[in-house]
Amino acid sequence: DTAVSQTPKYLVTQMGNDKSIKCEQNLGHDTMYWYKQDSKKFLKIMFSYNNKELIINETVPNRFSPKSPDKAHLNLHINSLELGDSAVYFCASSLKGLGRWNTGELFFGEGSRLTVL
Amino acid sequence: SQQGEEDPQALSIQEGENATMNCSYKTSINNLQWYRQNSGRGLVHLILIRSNEREKHSGRLRVTLDTSKKSSSLLITASRAADTASYFCATDDRGSTLGRLYFGRGTQLTVWP
Numbered sequence: 060d061t062a063v064s065q066t067p068k069y070l071v072t073q074m075g076n077d078k079s080i081k082c083e084q085n086l087g088h089d090t091m092y093w094y095k096q097d098s099k100k101f102l103k104i105m106f107s108y109n110n111k112e113l114i115i116n117e118t119v120p121n122r123f124s125p126k127s128p129d130k131a132h133l134n135l136h137i138n139s140l141e142l143g144d145s146a147v148y149f150c151a152s153s154l155k156g157l158g159r160w161n162t163g164e165l166f167f168g169e170g171s172r173l174t175v176l
Numbered sequence: 177s178q179q180g181e182e183d184p185q186a187l188s189i190q191e192g193e194n195a196t197m198n199c200s201y202k203t204s205i206n207n208l209q210w211y212r213q214n215s216g217r218g219l220v221h222l223i224l225i226r227s228n229e230r231e232k233h234s235g236r237l238r239v240t241l242d243t244s245k246k247s248s249s250l251l252i253t254a255s256r257a258a259d260t261a262s263y264f265c266a267t268d269d270r271g272s273t274l275g276r277l278y279f280g281r282g283t284q285l286t287v288w289p
Contacts, residue, residue: 063218094279099281100213100262100281100282101279101280101281102219102264102279103279104277104278107276115276117276149218149219151218151219164209164221164224165219165221165266165277167218167219168218169217169218170216170217170218
């Protein structure tokens with residue numbers, strides 16, 4: 060029973076292509092996130108959605124477009140892929156948003172390794 | 177930015193030894209969390225310590241927090257080969273109403289049998 064599942068696990072594609080990564084959580088959480096981990100393991104937040112509403116857009120190029128059809132799903136579509144987009148993309152969820160008075164742990168998926176050639 | 181920084185970047189020890197990793201951050205926080213990442217896997221939450229707490233234990237893990245120095249440490253006692261992983265600290269930002277967790281680059285711990 061995978062809590063946060065994302066597909067595909069590996070994605071190899073050419074520059075200029077468009078690709079999508081899907082994420083689903085079965086934890087009943089309100090908030091979902093996309094994080095990007097670079098080759099040096101630096102993990103940076105990209106987007107946060109709370110109950111289908113975009114909360115955080117961390118100055119990510121508009122080639123990246125998240126979509127949340129319902130609070131259990133958060134997909135990431137990337138247009139016109141560039142070499143620098145190669146990274147591992149992690150989906151995560153939390154019970155509530157991490158606002159000022161909320162504290163909570165993140166539950167991560169296993170990651171989607173994107174390689175742009 | 178609030179980004180945490182772990183120190184050392186890499187740590188190599190023998191089974192049975194203790195492993196200590198440190199984390200420093202920049203702004204005031206509500207809480208600090210530690211996560212573990214096995215190679216090729218997602219991050220797994222280990223422990224959360226609130227800003228009004230100084231020390232917390234969970235099994236073989238001991239976390240300390242010094243808000244005056246804006247630093248935290250994670251101690252793993254009696255380490256095992258299975259503890260080999262990257263360890264990340266993550267902080268929020270007390271001054272922000274939005275929810276963000278800031279991660280560092282992690283400490284790569286290798287425990288030799």
